Amino acid sequence: MNLKKLAQGILLALPVTAMSLAAQAADKITLKLAHNLDNSHVVSQALEAMAKEVEKESGGSIRMRIYPGGQMGGPRETIELMQNGALDMTKGSASEIEPFAKPFALFSLPYLFTSQEQFNKVIYGDIGREMMQIPKDKGFVALAAYQAGSRSFYAKKPIHSPADLKGLKIRVVATPTTLKMIELLGGAPTPIPFGEVYTALQQGVIDAAENNEPSYYQTRHAEVAKYYAEDGHTMVPDYLLISTQTWNKLDDKQKQILTTAAQHSETYEAKLWDEVVADSRKKAEADGSQFIQVDKKAFRDALAPLYEDFRKDPEIAPWLQKVEGVEASK
Ligand code: GCU
Structure with a gap:
C-alpha cells in the first residue's frame, strides 16, 4: 500500500473510531478507586471482590x-481528588473523614465502644448508615x-x-481529636502519612x-517498633467513599448494583478480619515483637x-448520645 492510500485509509477510519468510542462511553463506565492500603490488606481484598461483583452484575458495563x-x-489527597471530580472512589478511615465531616470524630474518642457487638450495631445499623450520608455536602x-x-x-521501648x-x-x-x-498522654503528636511511618520509625523521626x-505487621512497623502495648484506645472503621458527582450520574439500576456489592464487601471483609488480626499477631511475635498487657484504666x-469536649460540641454531642444509647451487651 502506498503512503497516500494509507493516509486515506486512516482518515476514513477516524470518524468510525471516534463514534464507537463515544458509543462505548455512553454505556460503559469505569470507576477509579484509589486508596493507601496495601494489596494484601483485607479491605483491599474486599474492594477487589466488590469490583468483580460489580462487573459481573452489570454485564461488564x-x-x-x-x-x-x-x-x-494519602486519604486527604484522594478525598480532594474526589471532590474535584478527578477520582470516583477512595477509602477513608473515620479519622481521615473527620476533617471533612466532624461527627466522624466520634470514632477517635477513646474507649467509646465497650464491646464488638455495640460497635457493629453502630457501624452497620441506623446510626452508622445515617452518618455515612453526612459528608454529602462536601461532595462524597x-x-x-x-x-x-x-x-x-x-x-x-516497652509501654x-x-x-x-x-x-x-x-x-x-x-485530626484535632x-x-x-x-x-493528654504527654506525647508529641506527629502527623505523618501512613505510607511513611515505617521510614520515620526506622530513622528515628x-x-x-x-x-x-x-x-x-503488614506495613512492617513491627520490624522497627518491637513493643506493642495492648491498650486498644480506639476502634476506627474504614469506609468506602464515592463522590456524589459520580453517584448522581448513575441510574437506579447501577446504584443498586453498587450498593449491593458494597454491602457484600462489608460482610466479606468482616469475615476475614479476625483471622488476619490473629495471623498478624502470631507472625509479629515469631519475628520478635512483644505484645504487652496494659492497665487500660x-x-x-x-x-x-x-x-x-465532645459533650460540649453541638455537632458531635447528639451522635455521642446516640452511640451511648446503643446497648453494649457482650
Ligand atoms: C489503618 C486503617 C487505614 C489508615 C491507617 C493509618 O491501617 O485501616 O485506613 O489509613 O490505619 O493509620 O493511616
Missing part, C-alpha cells in the same frame, strides 16, 4: 479500576463500612502506662505510632477530658 498503595496520595458519601479492629500504641509515652514523638492521623489525645495489628482516665 461498570468496571472499578483500583489503584492501591497510596499511588494517588460512604457506601460501605469496614472493620479495622482496635488501635494500640507501639514503640521502640506499660501513659507515663511511658511522655515526651515520645508519636505518629498520628492528623488524635492530636489532643496524644497531648518518630518514636512510636498507633494502629491495629494487621497494619502494624490508666489510659482511660488520662483521656477522659476528651469526653467533656
Whole structure:
C-alpha cells in the first residue's frame, strides 16, 4: 500500500473510531478507586471482590479500576481528588473523614465502644448508615463500612502506662481529636502519612505510632517498633467513599448494583478480619515483637477530658448520645 492510500485509509477510519468510542462511553463506565492500603490488606481484598461483583452484575458495563498503595496520595489527597471530580472512589478511615465531616470524630474518642457487638450495631445499623450520608455536602458519601479492629500504641521501648509515652514523638492521623489525645498522654503528636511511618520509625523521626495489628505487621512497623502495648484506645472503621458527582450520574439500576456489592464487601471483609488480626499477631511475635498487657484504666482516665469536649460540641454531642444509647451487651 502506498503512503497516500494509507493516509486515506486512516482518515476514513477516524470518524468510525471516534463514534464507537463515544458509543462505548455512553454505556460503559469505569470507576477509579484509589486508596493507601496495601494489596494484601483485607479491605483491599474486599474492594477487589466488590469490583468483580460489580462487573459481573452489570454485564461488564461498570468496571472499578483500583489503584492501591497510596499511588494517588494519602486519604486527604484522594478525598480532594474526589471532590474535584478527578477520582470516583477512595477509602477513608473515620479519622481521615473527620476533617471533612466532624461527627466522624466520634470514632477517635477513646474507649467509646465497650464491646464488638455495640460497635457493629453502630457501624452497620441506623446510626452508622445515617452518618455515612453526612459528608454529602462536601461532595462524597460512604457506601460501605469496614472493620479495622482496635488501635494500640507501639514503640521502640516497652509501654506499660501513659507515663511511658511522655515526651515520645508519636505518629498520628492528623485530626484535632488524635492530636489532643496524644497531648493528654504527654506525647508529641506527629502527623505523618501512613505510607511513611515505617521510614520515620526506622530513622528515628518518630518514636512510636498507633494502629491495629494487621497494619502494624503488614506495613512492617513491627520490624522497627518491637513493643506493642495492648491498650486498644480506639476502634476506627474504614469506609468506602464515592463522590456524589459520580453517584448522581448513575441510574437506579447501577446504584443498586453498587450498593449491593458494597454491602457484600462489608460482610466479606468482616469475615476475614479476625483471622488476619490473629495471623498478624502470631507472625509479629515469631519475628520478635512483644505484645504487652496494659492497665487500660490508666489510659482511660488520662483521656477522659476528651469526653467533656465532645459533650460540649453541638455537632458531635447528639451522635455521642446516640452511640451511648446503643446497648453494649457482650
Ligand atoms: C489503618 C486503617 C487505614 C489508615 C491507617 C493509618 O491501617 O485501616 O485506613 O489509613 O490505619 O493509620 O493511616
